[in-house]
Amino acid sequence: VGGSSSDLGEYLSFAEHLARSARRIVSERVERDDSHRLKADGSFVTDIDLLIEEVVRSRVAEAFPGHGILGEELPESRSASTFQWVIDPIDGTRSLRHRIPLFGTLIALLREGVPVVGVIDLPMLDRRYAAASGMGARCNGRALRLADLGDVAAVQKEVIAVGERRQFAACGQADAFDRLMSAHESVRTYCDCFGHALAIEGAAGAMVDYNLHLWDFAASEILTREAGGLFIRIDASGRSDRAGGHYDVVFGKPAVVEWVRGPLRI
Amino acid sequence: VGGSSSDLGEYLSFAEHLARSARRIVSERVERDDSHRLKADGSFVTDIDLLIEEVVRSRVAEAFPGHGILGEELPESRSASTFQWVIDPIDGTRSLRHRIPLFGTLIALLREGVPVVGVIDLPMLDRRYAAASGMGARCNGRALRLADLGDVAAVQKEVIAVGERRQFAACGQADAFDRLMSAHESVRTYCDCFGHALAIEGAAGAMVDYNLHLWDFAASEILTREAGGLFIRIDASGRSDRAGGHYDVVFGKPAVVEWVRGPLRI
Numbered sequence: 001v002g003g004s005s006s007d008l009g010e011y012l013s014f015a016e017h018l019a020r021s022a023r024r025i026v027s028e029r030v031e032r033d034d035s036h037r038l039k040a041d042g043s044f045v046t047d048i049d050l051l052i053e054e055v056v057r058s059r060v061a062e063a064f065p066g067h068g069i070l071g072e073e074l075p076e077s078r079s080a081s082t083f084q085w086v087i088d089p090i091d092g093t094r095s096l097r098h099r100i101p102l103f104g105t106l107i108a109l110l111r112e113g114v115p116v117v118g119v120i121d122l123p124m125l126d127r128r129y130a131a132a133s134g135m136g137a138r139c140n141g142r143a144l145r146l147a148d149l150g151d152v153a154a155v156q157k158e159v160i161a162v163g164e165r166r167q168f169a170a171c172g173q174a175d176a177f178d179r180l181m182s183a184h185e186s187v188r189t190y191c192d193c194f195g196h197a198l199a200i201e202g203a204a205g206a207m208v209d210y211n212l213h214l215w216d217f218a219a220s221e222i223l224t225r226e227a228g229g230l231f232i233r234i235d236a237s238g239r240s241d242r243a244g245g246h247y248d249v250v251f252g253k254p255a256v257v258e259w260v261r262g263p264l265r266i
Numbered sequence: 267v268g269g270s271s272s273d274l275g276e277y278l279s280f281a282e283h284l285a286r287s288a289r290r291i292v293s294e295r296v297e298r299d300d301s302h303r304l305k306a307d308g309s310f311v312t313d314i315d316l317l318i319e320e321v322v323r324s325r326v327a328e329a330f331p332g333h334g335i336l337g338e339e340l341p342e343s344r345s346a347s348t349f350q351w352v353i354d355p356i357d358g359t360r361s362l363r364h365r366i367p368l369f370g371t372l373i374a375l376l377r378e379g380v381p382v383v384g385v386i387d388l389p390m391l392d393r394r395y396a397a398a399s400g401m402g403a404r405c406n407g408r409a410l411r412l413a414d415l416g417d418v419a420a421v422q423k424e425v426i427a428v429g430e431r432r433q434f435a436a437c438g439q440a441d442a443f444d445r446l447m448s449a450h451e452s453v454r455t456y457c458d459c460f461g462h463a464l465a466i467e468g469a470a471g472a473m474v475d476y477n478l479h480l481w482d483f484a485a486s487e488i489l490t491r492e493a494g495g496l497f498i499r500i501d502a503s504g505r506s507d508r509a510g511g512h513y514d515v516v517f518g519k520p521a522v523v524e525w526v527r528g529p530l531r532i
Contacts, residue, residue, distance in 0.1 A: 159361075159364050159366065165453065166451050174448075178447075181431050181444075186432065187431065188430065188455040188457065190454075203365045204364070
């Protein structure tokens with residue numbers, strides 16, 4: 001099956017290659033659609049989503065025919081495989097639709113359910129975050145290393161990124177969102193992969209994101225761990241108010257992650 | 267004194283020239299400081315702020331010795347002049363300090379207190395928004411025209427940008443922030459000039475920003491008007507809980523601006 005570090009290096013290169021292909025599709029489509037930018041009917045977003053997922057799936061099937069694929073847009077394939085590629089072709093579709101340049105493409109590889117390769121690509125910011133298990137995390141080639149805080153008082157000087165309030169409201173956790181907003185000086189709804197990327201590179205002290213699917217955070221999990229951060233994943237499937245397969249995640253600098261557990265009551 | 271459209275054209279070119287100089291200073295400093303990026307003691311931010319304001323002031327004094335200058339960092343000069351340059355060398359210092367790439371430089375020219383030229387420069391996003399009275403608004407040379415919404419139901423499909431909750435709390439308006447957050451699907455704290463820019467180009471339906479100084483919004487006011495949007499400025503100096511010279515602003519697509527007045531109760 002393959003799982004040595006040289007295999008992981010190969011998988012990481014392949015994931016970055018997939019991200020480059022996705023970025024090319026985004027650039028071409030966004031430019032082509034620019035004349036209609038005020039229409040905002042959103043149909044072109046669906047096109048980009050599907051096109052990227054189809055391209056990624058066909059490349060994976062060709063390169064690694066034994067690997068499974070789980071994506072946001074199309075049915076799962078080979079779910080029993082040891083290795084599974086997990087893809088969100090466009091994370092932040094509402095941002096893309098409105099031309100807010102903070103959306104991206106997420107690609108992760110899981111080995112027996114554990115993320116071992118992760119890539120977050122932010123095409124409009126020209127930033128690509130990439131990590132593989134035991135190989136460290138990088139942004140555009142620069143090594144990422146999350147420095148923890150000297151003391152807990154420094155938490156209030158950090159920026160805390162958070163998903164949109166409606167994600168929390170959708171799972172009965174609007175109060176947790178409101179408590180976090182009131183408890184800290186600088187909580188900002190930098191939703192989707194932009195907030196994830198900020199927490200992974202330490203620009204935000206932590207990212208708090210609720211009611212996610214696996215493809216929304218699998219890349220962030222391995223990126224955070226390889227950058228030396230703390231990643232907490234709460235499987236919310238057991239809660240009465242959730243459908244299966246939804247997760248809440250909190251990650252970033254360990255002291256900040258520990259601090260936010262207070263107002264979130266987790 | 268000068269105030270014909272050819273003068274305004276000259277002032278606009280000059281303001282864009284100042285923005286280019288500011289951007290050069292930011293690029294040099296941000297790169298130079300990159301080795302210390304995890305220190306985050308913030309002193310380099312103060313350096314950039316002061317340096318940009320000094321450069322802008324000396325250029326204005328040389329080019330237009332009769333004009334006044336009001337900036338965030340240094341004392342006001344020639345406050346009785348017909349024309350006054352209003353500068354925020356770095357809007358979003360907390361973002362700059364944390365390497366969140368959503369800060370910028372704001373430059374406006376007021377004629378008898380009314381903004382007639384405005385520039386917002388976002389160096390890390392490579393975007394420059396520029397407008398002059400009667401001459402339209404542009405982003406990197408592309409004309410901006412805010413399309414209003416077909417009907418009020420479309421308001422919920424927009425993204426609404428808002429400042430940080432602490433700005434509202436500082437002036438006793440935390441409840442207004444909370445009501446807005448609860449009343450709409452997608453309110454995001456895209457604080458500082460990034461949220462302003464999104465509203466000016468129509469990516470966000472509106473920007474809601476409280477407890478500001480004149481230099482925080484003078485450029486946005488003329489940019490919004492020239493893009494065909496609605497700009498509401500509330501002089502909060504009269505309120506018992508405010509120091510003089512503080513303003514609350516709401517601006518963007520007219521239907522969205524009207525809608526947010528409900529939850530804000532303004």
